[in-house]
Amino acid sequence: MLRLEKVQTHYGRIEVLKFIDIEVNEGEIVCLLGGNASGKSTTMKTILGIVRPTSGRVVYRGEVINDVPTAQRIKMGIATVPENRRLFPHLTVLENLEMGAFTRNDKLGIQEDLKRVYQLFPVLEERKNQRAGTLSGGEQQMVAVGRALMACPKLLIMDEPSMGLSPALVDQSFEIIKEVNKQGVTIFVVEQNAQAALSIADRGYVLQTGEIVMEGKASELLKSDKIRKAYLGEA
Ligand SMILES: Nc1ncnc2c1ncn2[C@@H]1O[C@H](COP(=O)(O)OP(=O)(O)OP(=O)(O)O)[C@@H](O)[C@H]1O
Ligand SMILES: [Mg+2]
Known part of the structure; x- marks a missing residue:
C-alpha cells in the first residue's frame, strides 16, 4: 500500500532522513x-x-506520489x-469532525461516516455541540481520530497518539486503533511508547538519527534486548 524507497529528506542543508526504506502492506498495523x-x-x-524528499521515492498503491500535493494525497485515501x-479548539466537536471531510462532496457518505464515528466514540455524539478545546485529552484524541476517519481513509498515519495521555487512556487509545484497523483501515503509527505500539502492531521499524536501525515482526521486536534497553526502560 505504501513504500518509502531510499527516502532522503532535508531541512535546508540538514539531512534528517538518510535513505530510509519502509513498507506498509494493506491491512497491516505498522509502527515506527x-x-x-x-x-x-x-x-x-x-x-x-x-x-518533499530530496531523493528516493514515495510510492502509494503502485503510484509514485513525490510530486502529488497534500490535498490530493488526502483525496487518494491518506489521512492523518x-x-x-x-x-x-473554538469549533465544536461536530465542526471539527466535518473538517475531516473537506475534500469530499458525497453528502450521504459523509453522514454515514459521521454515524460510524459516533458508534466508535459515543461520547462524541453526546458532546457534538461542545467546543473541542473544552474536552479532556482522551476525548480530544477521539475527535482527532474521528476527524481523520471522516476523510474515509485507506491509510491512516498517526503521530504519537499516546502523547499526553494517562497510561489507562494510552491502552484505550491503542484499542481504538486496533478497532479502526479491523474496519479495514491500514495503519502506520509513529510512537515513542514502544510497548503500547508493538503490542498492537504487526511489524515495526526503529528510527535512529534518520536511519532505520532495526525492523521486524512486532512480537520479535518486543523480545529484542536492544529494544528493551532503549525503549522499555530495562537496564
Ligand atoms: N521545519 C524544520 N526546519 C529545520 N529543522 C527541522 C524542522 N523540523 C524538524 N527539524 C529537525 O529535524 C530533526 C527531526 O525532527 P522530527 O520532528 O522529525 O523528529 P521526531 O522524531 O518527530 O521528534 P519528537 O519525538 O520530538 O516529535 C530534528 O533535529 C529537528 O530539529
Ligand atoms: Mg515528532
Whole structure:
C-alpha cells in the first residue's frame, strides 16, 4: 500500500532522513519507533507531502506520489492524526469532525461516516455541540481520530497518539486503533511508547538519527534486548 524507497529528506542543508526504506502492506498495523528528533514526524510529513524528499521515492498503491500535493494525497485515501492532535479548539466537536471531510462532496457518505464515528466514540455524539478545546485529552484524541476517519481513509498515519495521555487512556487509545484497523483501515503509527505500539502492531521499524536501525515482526521486536534497553526502560 505504501513504500518509502531510499527516502532522503532535508531541512535546508540538514539531512534528517538518510535513505530510509519502509513498507506498509494493506491491512497491516505498522509502527515506527524512535526517540526525540530521530525524524519520526519528518517521515510522516514526507508521506503526507508537507515536506518533499530530496531523493528516493514515495510510492502509494503502485503510484509514485513525490510530486502529488497534500490535498490530493488526502483525496487518494491518506489521512492523518497529527502530532498534538491539532484540533480547532473554538469549533465544536461536530465542526471539527466535518473538517475531516473537506475534500469530499458525497453528502450521504459523509453522514454515514459521521454515524460510524459516533458508534466508535459515543461520547462524541453526546458532546457534538461542545467546543473541542473544552474536552479532556482522551476525548480530544477521539475527535482527532474521528476527524481523520471522516476523510474515509485507506491509510491512516498517526503521530504519537499516546502523547499526553494517562497510561489507562494510552491502552484505550491503542484499542481504538486496533478497532479502526479491523474496519479495514491500514495503519502506520509513529510512537515513542514502544510497548503500547508493538503490542498492537504487526511489524515495526526503529528510527535512529534518520536511519532505520532495526525492523521486524512486532512480537520479535518486543523480545529484542536492544529494544528493551532503549525503549522499555530495562537496564
Ligand atoms: N521545519 C524544520 N526546519 C529545520 N529543522 C527541522 C524542522 N523540523 C524538524 N527539524 C529537525 O529535524 C530533526 C527531526 O525532527 P522530527 O520532528 O522529525 O523528529 P521526531 O522524531 O518527530 O521528534 P519528537 O519525538 O520530538 O516529535 C530534528 O533535529 C529537528 O530539529
Ligand atoms: Mg515528532
